Amino acid sequence: MSHDAPAADNVANAPQFLNAAEVAIRLRVSRSTVYNLIASGRLTAHRNGGGKIRPRGVRVPEAAVTAYLADSLIAPSEVA
Template sequence: MRHDAPAADNVADAPKFLNAVEVAQRLRVSRSTVYNLIASGRLAAHRNGGGKIRPRGVRVPEAAIEAYLNDSLIAPTEVA
């Protein structure tokens, strides 16, 4: 079976996915915090792999990180 390589412009348009360690570094939190955010539904992620040969892992799209950060913004309070 032959698989043709994707066109270069399709690769540039593909969303970038980060693993839990990369997300933790970007958000400056621990890896367990990333897993807790995913489990609580506050951070969207995709689960991939499974079984003995390939351990299960999560991948978070960059867009989900941006959405999480935008939803986490708080309005500044006015000082009277």
């Protein structure tokens, strides 16, 4: 069908989302730290469900993880 190709293009161009465990692996921190970064607003996330203690289905855009890492770079003179 002619309308199948654009749908495939939309999937390829869609932003990629990571769960808290995948973000923790990329940042080399615990999942608890990932949740704290989200709660403090330093890491953008989307909630896919609700929970009383921790929200279930938290998804972080891959671009947000990349931006967080880029913002956390320090200059060599700042290391002491």
